[in-house]
Amino acid sequence: xxxxxxxxxxxxxxxxxxxxxxxGNALISTGADVKxxxxxxxxxxxxxxxxxxxxGDTVHxxxxxxxEADYILSxxxxxxxxxxxxxxxxxxxxTNTQHILPMPVITGxxxxxxNVLDELKAKANVIAVDALSLAEQAGSPKAVNVVLTGVLSxxxxxxxxxxxxxxxxxxxxxxxxxxxxxxxxxxxx
Amino acid sequence: MKKLLLGNAAAARxxxxxxxxxVSSYPGTPSTEITEEAAKFPEVYAEWAPNEKxxxxxxxxxxxxxxxxxxxxxxxxxxVAADPLYTAAYTGVNGGLVIAxxxxxxxxxxxxxxxxxxxxxxxxxxxVEPSDSAECRDFMKxxxxxxxxxxxxxxxxTCTRVAHSQSLVELHxxxxxxxxxxxxxxxxxxxxxxxxxxxxxxxxxxxxKLRAYGEDCPFNRVExxxxxxxxxxxGISYQYVKEALPNVSVLKLGLVNxxxxxxIRDFAAKVQKLAVVEExxxxxxxxxxTLGIHVxxxxxxxxxxxxxxxxxxxxAFGCPLPESRKLDEALPVRPPxxxxxxxxxxxxxxxxxxxxxxxxxxxxxxxxxxAPLSAMDSTICMGASIGVMHGFExxxxxxxxxxxxxxxxxxxxxxxxxxxxxxxxxxxxxxxLILDNSITGMTGHQQNPLTGMTLKEQPTAQLSAExxxxxxxxxxxxxxxxxxxxxxxxxxxxELAADEPSVIVVRRxxxxxxxxxxxxxxxxxxxxxxxxxxxxxIGCPAIVFDGKAAIDxxxxxxxxxxxxxxxxxxxxx
Numbered sequence: 001x002x003x004x005x006x007x008x009x010x011x012x013x014x015x016x017x018x019x020x021x022x023x024g025n026a027l028i029s030t031g032a033d034v035k036x037x038x039x040x041x042x043x044x045x046x047x048x049x050x051x052x053x054x055x056g057d058t059v060h061x062x063x064x065x066x067x068e069a070d071y072i073l074s075x076x077x078x079x080x081x082x083x084x085x086x087x088x089x090x091x092x093x094x095t096n097t098q099h100i101l102p103m104p105v106i107t108g109x110x111x112x113x114x115n116v117l118d119e120l121k122a123k124a125n126v127i128a129v130d131a132l133s134l135a136e137q138a139g140s141p142k143a144v145n146v147v148l149t150g151v152l153s154x155x156x157x158x159x160x161x162x163x164x165x166x167x168x169x170x171x172x173x174x175x176x177x178x179x180x181x182x183x184x185x186x187x188x189x
Numbered sequence: 190m191k192k193l194l195l196g197n198a199a200a201a202r203x204x205x206x207x208x209x210x211x212v213s214s215y216p217g218t219p220s221t222e223i224t225e226e227a228a229k230f231p232e233v234y235a236e237w238a239p240n241e242k243x244x245x246x247x248x249x250x251x252x253x254x255x256x257x258x259x260x261x262x263x264x265x266x267x268x269v270a271a272d273p274l275y276t277a278a279y280t281g282v283n284g285g286l287v288i289a290x291x292x293x294x295x296x297x298x299x300x301x302x303x304x305x306x307x308x309x310x311x312x313x314x315x316x317v318e319p320s321d322s323a324e325c326r327d328f329m330k331x332x333x334x335x336x337x338x339x340x341x342x343x344x345x346x347t348c349t350r351v352a353h354s355q356s357l358v359e360l361h362x363x364x365x366x367x368x369x370x371x372x373x374x375x376x377x378x379x380x381x382x383x384x385x386x387x388x389x390x391x392x393x394x395x396x397x398k399l400r401a402y403g404e405d406c407p408f409n410r411v412e413x414x415x416x417x418x419x420x421x422x423x424g425i426s427y428q429y430v431k432e433a434l435p436n437v438s439v440l441k442l443g444l445v446n447x448x449x450x451x452x453i454r455d456f457a458a459k460v461q462k463l464a465v466v467e468e469x470x471x472x473x474x475x476x477x478x479t480l481g482i483h484v485x486x487x488x489x490x491x492x493x494x495x496x497x498x499x500x501x502x503x504x505a506f507g508c509p510l511p512e513s514r515k516l517d518e519a520l521p522v523r524p525p526x527x528x529x530x531x532x533x534x535x536x537x538x539x540x541x542x543x544x545x546x547x548x549x550x551x552x553x554x555x556x557x558x559x560a561p562l563s564a565m566d567s568t569i570c571m572g573a574s575i576g577v578m579h580g581f582e583x584x585x586x587x588x589x590x591x592x593x594x595x596x597x598x599x600x601x602x603x604x605x606x607x608x609x610x611x612x613x614x615x616x617x618x619x620x621x622l623i624l625d626n627s628i629t630g631m632t633g634h635q636q637n638p639l640t641g642m643t644l645k646e647q648p649t650a651q652l653s654a655e656x657x658x659x660x661x662x663x664x665x666x667x668x669x670x671x672x673x674x675x676x677x678x679x680x681x682x683x684e685l686a687a688d689e690p691s692v693i694v695v696r697r698x699x700x701x702x703x704x705x706x707x708x709x710x711x712x713x714x715x716x717x718x719x720x721x722x723x724x725x726x727i728g729c730p731a732i733v734f735d736g737k738a739a740i741d742x743x744x745x746x747x748x749x750x751x752x753x754x755x756x757x758x759x760x761x762x
Contacts, residue, residue: 011523012525025193033356035354035356036356037353037355045527045553045556047523060431061432061433063429063498067510068499078521078523081520084515089512102521106730106734108734111521124514
């Protein structure tokens with residue numbers, strides 16, 4: 001199996017790490033070689049964050065470089081635009097339509113690019129989902145990460161029960177039902 | 190059973206399986222989880238020390254007493270622990286002693302990009318370098334064996350992309366290591382000149398034995414492929430090489446100090462062109478130069494700065510790069526910010542307003558340097574704030590009335606206390622603000638001597654920042670709540686006016702702590718908002734502006750700081 005690359009991008013605090021672990025745990029049950037890479041520390045504090053998931057027969061580099069991502073799973077619209085250069089030719093961006101304003105926009109130094117998703121659609125395959133509404137429907141705005149993982153799951157060739165198993169091993173039991181609902185809403189969107 | 194493990198968790202698994210029973214560390218990204226994961230094993234005693242020097246000394250003590258011991262830190266932590274390291278190199282060990290050090294090429298969460306291999310060379314301590322989680326586990330176990338076999342501490346070097354990547358690891362059982370016998374041996378452990386002089390001879394002989402060991406050891410391996418190019422590499426760079434150049438021949442060095450000689454000569458002889466691929470400094474390349482071996486591609490093509498990646502290697506070797514596209518317009522950057530409800534925000538707002546010179550330190554509060562708070566003049570290293578302020582004021586006495594030092598609770602305990610002693614002893618007059626948020630924040634919530642809890646979540650003695658300041662001879666010690674902007678401003682003004690050193694403990698727990706209760710989100714009445722943007726001055730990510738200010742209820746934690754700034758009563762619970 002050729003190595004596949006999924007880049008998960010968003011804003012620190014949105015739960016990109018949980019999404020990558022959810023995908024990673026689903027993948028290892030298939031017997032694939034899997035590598036996940038994440039950055040901790042300062043960038044977690046509301047900054048732009050990136051997590052990588054790679055799988056295949058043998059995965060070497062844990063990083064995804066420019067032009068290498070089969071999928072970019074973006075938790076925020078502007079971040080989808082920021083990471084477009086990493087998308088492989090023919091790759092797909094799955095993005096939340098939510099806007100979270102970065103500090104230069106809050107302080108008025110720069111404007112938020114309101115039409116970023118339209119521009120992206122002109123340059124790449126884009127699946128845009130209002131994951132925040134679906135997460136709220138599932139019971140918590142924090143479930144955006146699991147909703148989006150559900151959307152991505154449609155594009156990955158893994159059986160449904162593998163995802164259910166991964167949810168059970170990755171998510172604390174207290175939030176399992178909520179997250180199962182969030183995942184389903186994403187998968188059925 | 191194979192499990193997906195973070196490099197750091199795999200290193201912890203390795204020390205567990207190796208029978209290590211003592212861990213003492215100071216947290217530092219990207220090394221922190223080694224110790225956190227080790228603490229989860231009941232068989233392993235694990236603690237947070239106040240700094241890396243204390244931690245390594247404790248680990249050395251455990252080793253002398255006969256246990257296998259580990260100490261973990263980030264690259265700059267090794268500077269703090271360098272003193273015991275360089276002499277532990279002379280004493281050697283009893284139980285195996287491994288020092289894990291995590292470098293941060295690209296500076297994801299660090300103030301510099303130093304290459305820890307220089308410490309290995311200078312201290313004459315062997316260093317191993319894994320390239321994924323499975324090797325983190327394997328090399329950790331081998332490092333303990335190496336330590337005992339050659340009677341030396343062993344450095345275990347990772348970098349961010351190994352420490353914070355997850356890959357598959359086979360789990361094995363723990364091999365319990367009974368405590369080795371302790372025999373009093375001043376010649377080995379009392380490093381006064383009479384004993385250290387003969388020990389230095391032992392150290393140099395040991396390095397040569399280790400070099401011979403490196404010629405044929407489980408850490409180093411040759412993977413022959415196409416002989417047009419041979420690449421000598423180590424650590425994470427190996428993974429980038431395998432990805433970018435799948436067919437080349439590779440000499441993968443896992444023992445990066447001391448470096449072998451014959452192994453490299455033999456490899457170089459088998460290939461037409463030779464490349465060295467190593468992040469940061471040219472350590473392997475310099476070694477090749479001393480051997481008189483010509484390198485066809487190395488630092489000149491790959492550079493000294495930042496992280497490598499597969500594309501950087503493809504580019505250096507002239508391979509085609511994957512096609513990439515970008516949007517036409519420039520996008521706003523998204524730098525990290527203080528969290529909503531962060532107790533540092535109120536303090537930095539006051540410091541910004543007072544236009545004081547702020548000598549900064551290492552922690553979340555370094556973000557107080559960013560706009561719009563912009564209230565920091567310098568940040569150097571752990572504990573530097575007080576010393577830097579002291580020197581600044583001594584040569585600019587007129588600055589004393591408008592200069593403060595800010596230092597976090599954990600950073601103060603790490604290496605700020607000695608700076609405070611210096612300030613008092615040498616008749617400084619500065620104002621030291623100890624930002625006590627009841628946790629070590631930036632590295633992800635670790636306990637410290639001021640929190641009253643141990644790493645293993647056991648209640649313990651809770652030291653007092655106020656009493657420490659008093660014991661250091663500071664007469665003016667007070668406590669303020671940074672959420673009370675008026676009181677904070679008044680306290681800082683009063684202490685700046687005083688002609689003697691003062692300490693203000695700025696105390697409020699981190700907003701992300703589980704036990705901190707939050708109020709519901711505040712909201713802004715658009716009819717009362719006059720668009721003056723006073724509430725925007727604090728740089729809160731929960732406040733947005735679109736003609737009028739508004740609060741994002743999904744981000745706001747109800748701290749109410751913005752309410753104190755609104756002159757029109759537009760912000761309410």
